Amino acid sequence: MTATAFAALPVSSKVAVMRQHLIDPEVCIRCNTCEETCPHGGIVHNDDNYAVLFDVCTGCGKCLDPCPTGAIANWHDVSSAYSVDEQFSWAQLPAQQAGLAIDATNAARLVPSPIEPPVVAASEATEALMVKAAAPASASRPVVNAFKRNQPATATVVANVQLTAAASDTDVRHIVLRFADGVFPVLEGQSLGIVMPGTDDHGKRHAVRQYSIASPRSGEAGEPNTVALTVKRVPGGLCSNHLCDLPVGASIEVTGPFGATFLMPNDPAAHILMVCSGTGVAPFRGFIERRRQMAAESSSGKLLLFYGAQTPQAMPYASYLEELPAATVLRDLCYSRLADGPKTHVQHRIRASAAVLSALLCDDLTHFYVCGLKGMEQGVEEALAEVCATAGLDWLRIRDRMRSAGRYHVETY
Ligand SMILES: Cc1cc2nc3c(=O)[nH]c(=O)nc-3n(C[C@H](O)[C@H](O)[C@H](O)COP(=O)(O)OP(=O)(O)OC[C@H]3O[C@@H](n4cnc5c(N)ncnc54)[C@H](O)[C@@H]3O)c2cc1C
Ligand code: SF4
Ligand code: SF4
Numbered sequence: 001m002t003a004t005a006f007a008a009l010p011v012s013s014k015v016a017v018m019r020q021h022l023i024d025p026e027v028c029i030r031c032n033t034c035e036e037t038c039p040h041g042g043i044v045h046n047d048d049n050y051a052v053l054f055d056v057c058t059g060c061g062k063c064l065d066p067c068p069t070g071a072i073a074n075w076h077d078v079s080s081a082y083s084v085d086e087q088f089s090w091a092q093l094p095a096q097q098a099g100l101a102i103d104a105t106n107a108a109r110l111v112p113s114p115i116e117p118p119v120v121a122a123s124e125a126t127e128a129l130m131v132k133a134a135a136p137a138s139a140s141r142p143v144v145n146a147f148k149r150n151q152p153a154t155a156t157v158v159a160n161v162q163l164t165a166a167a168s169d170t171d172v173r174h175i176v177l178r179f180a181d182g183v184f185p186v187l188e189g190q191s192l193g194i195v196m197p198g199t200d201d202h203g204k205r206h207a208v209r210q211y212s213i214a215s216p217r218s219g220e221a222g223e224p225n226t227v228a229l230t231v232k233r234v235p236g237g238l239c240s241n242h243l244c245d246l247p248v249g250a251s252i253e254v255t256g257p258f259g260a261t262f263l264m265p266n267d268p269a270a271h272i273l274m275v276c277s278g279t280g281v282a283p284f285r286g287f288i289e290r291r292r293q294m295a296a297e298s299s300s301g302k303l304l305l306f307y308g309a310q311t312p313q314a315m316p317y318a319s320y321l322e323e324l325p326a327a328t329v330l331r332d333l334c335y336s337r338l339a340d341g342p343k344t345h346v347q348h349r350i351r352a353s354a355a356v357l358s359a360l361l362c363d364d365l366t367h368f369y370v371c372g373l374k375g376m377e378q379g380v381e382e383a384l385a386e387v388c389a390t391a392g393l394d395w396l397r398i399r400d401r402m403r404s405a406g407r408y409h410v411e412t413y
Contacts, residue, residue, distance in 0.1 A: 017077045021052045021059065026092045026148035027255070028071035029193060030207040031413070034063040044084060047204060051087035068191070068210055068411065069258040070144055092150060134406035136265035136367055140217075142187045144260050149208060152195050152253035155179050157246045158226065165313035171233040172279060172316045173244045174214070177252065179225045186213050186227055186257045188264040188286035189369075189409075193255035196239050208255055209239035212282035212371065212411070216290040230282035230316050262369070262409045264290055268299035271366040273357070275346050275380050277308040280372025281316055283411070287369075288329050295328070301365060303329040304356075308346040310337040346376075347383040357384070358391035361398050367407045374412045 023034070023043075028050055035043040035050065042057040043050060050071075063072050076082075076096055135142075147153040155177035163172045186192070190213050196206035215228035234240040246252065264272070264287050272291075274284040284305060291303055309315035312335060321331050332353065334344040350357060360366045361384070370380055381395075388395035402408035 017079055018081065019075050020054055020078045020081050021057050021072075022074045022076055022082065022087065022093060023050045023052060024071045024074050024093050024145075024148075025049045025087075025090050026071075026150055027069050027145050027258075029069055029210050031068060031210070033066045033068065034072050037063045037066045046088050047202070049088050049090060051084045053084060054081040065261070068413070069193070069256075070260060092148070134404060135261045135263045136267075136270070136406045138265045138267035138270065139263035139406075140187055140266060142190060142260050142263060143185050143257060144190075145256065145258070147184070147255050149193075149195060149205075149255055152193075152255050153179055153184050155184070155227075155252050155254050157248055157250045157252065158223075159220075160244070160246055160248060163230070163316040168311065168313040170278075170310065170314040171244060172314075173229075173231045173233070174316070175229045175231055175243060175246070176215075176220045176223075177227050177229070177254065178223070179227075179254075181225070184225070184227065184254065184257065185217070186215075187217050188213070188290045189262045189283045190257040190259040191283075192227065192229075192257055194239055194243060195253035195255060196242060197253075206238060210256075210258060210413070211243075212279070212286075213257070214282035214285045216286050216293060218290075218293065228285075230279045230285070232279045259411075261406070262371075262411050265367050267365070268294055268301055269365055270301040271304070271360055271363060272301065273304050273360060273366060273368045275306045275350070275368075275370045275372075275376075277346060277372035277376055279316060280370075280376070280412075281305075281307055283371055284369070285317055285320075288324070292328055302360075304360070305329050305331040306334075306346045306349050306353075307331060308334045308336060308344070308349075311335050345379065347379045350380065350383040351386060354387040354390055357387050358393060361388065361395075361402075362393065364405075364407075366402075368402055368409070370410045370412065372412060376412055377410050 030050065035045060039062060040056055040058055042053050043063065044053060045051065074093060078097060157175060158178045159174065159176035161174045163174050164170045191210050192213060193208035193210050195208055199205055211229045211231060213227050214230045215226065219226040220228040231240055231243045233244040262283065272287060274287065276284055288303060291299055312318055315333065318333065321333065332349045334346060334349050336343050336345055370377055385395040388398060399408055
């Protein structure tokens with residue numbers, strides 16, 4: 001709405017309205033990524049919730065893509081802004097206020113930049129933003145946040161198998177959950193939240209923990225209504241130990257699904273370049289399984305996997321990957337703590353494959369994914385910059401082009 005059109009509204013509609021950026025407390029997993037990302041110090045938290053400072057937020061949108069759950073992508077049209085204390089007190093977002101008209105002057109400042117003013121209804125705005133956050137063009141449309149903390153889905157554990165060698169220091173589990181009646185539709189690359197039972201020492205509910213889905217959309221081993229997770233037991237960690245100790249038959253509450261951009265292209269001609277360490281392999285197992293199912297449709301796209309772990313014994317799915325034919329996935333497995341061999345990280349392997357990679361990165365059919373521990377991205381980026389420089393290419397230009405086309409994705413935790 002332009003200022004002229006606003007002026008022409010009937011008096012009853014002329015409530016000066018602003019658009020306020022808010023965080024959904026039912027979806028937020030309290031990971032702090034947004035607070036770390038915001039260049040303006042626009043996000044704060046207490047023991048309960050994360051909140052956006054209305055007077056500080058410029059609507060730059062920089063916190064949106066890094067948020068792993070989409071909890072941050074909410075805008076409400078308000079006649080007066082919700083305070084931080086109000087946001088801290090919420091168990092869920094308040095309902096959108098109906099019948100408000102946007103004051104174009106305020107909207108221009110407060111609407112995040114991906115959405116052009118004049119503004120649209122907030123729900124449409126959120127939708128528009130999710131599209132602009134650039135999933136692969138051929139990806140299926142995901143369902144997100146269908147189950148929130150106050151109304152989670154219930155699943156039953158149907159398998160819990162140790163993936164790493166018993167003698168290894170690392171305990172990583174392949175855990176399969178079954179939902180009733182197909183209630184939890186997922187796409188490869190999405191994740192879900194696990195609701196820890198009980199409360200902390202102060203009587204507060206535990207934060208939901210997020211886990212990548214390691215199975216394809218059709219379910220684990222073709223079983224409908226199931227998802228697989230790849231869970232590493234973290235020493236002293238609350239949720240990972242709870243999950244790793246769950247017996248078959250146990251019941252568990254689940255939120256999500258999360259993730260609208262780290263998705264697999266459906267295009268069978270797409271080349272998928274995957275770089276990961278440890279449990280970061282989880283979404284890529286889902287990608288590989290999906291591509292195996294699509295093989296009947298003669299996928300011409302290549303799958304390439306660069307995957308690092310400390311030792312072969314500590315690498316989840318090592319034998320599964322080694323048994324796959326190269327026609328399914330070209331994999332480069334490397335180890336950083338071999339007792340009697342070189343200590344190799346994925347960056348080293350990326351540099352060693354410079355010729356193949358520089359050609360692939362110039363191909364508009366190539367989609368690039370990184371998943372694993374925080375901090376991994378930088379080493380991978382530096383290696384790719386070197387690979388490109390050797391071939392006379394500009395990595396930053398290539399990366400930005402891929403990112404805006406929905407072909408560059410990073411998920412680290
Ligand atoms: C997008 C995304 C995807 C993810 N995917 C996966 C996945 O596929 N697989 C996977 O295994 N994980 C995944 N994670 C990580 C996962 O969500 C959890 O963070 C992880 O399992 C640890 O949770 P926890 O409850 O076990 O540990 P927490 O209880 O949260 O503890 C975390 C750390 O703090 C330490 N700590 C806890 N309490 C104390 C204390 N009182 N004093 C000192 N130190 C303490 C713990 O020792 C541990 O090192 C993902 C995270 C994100 C954001
Ligand atoms: S889930 Fe999103 S909104 Fe919540 S703390 Fe993490 S980044 Fe912020
Ligand atoms: S939109 Fe920009 S200013 Fe506002 S909270 Fe997000 S990163 Fe901070």
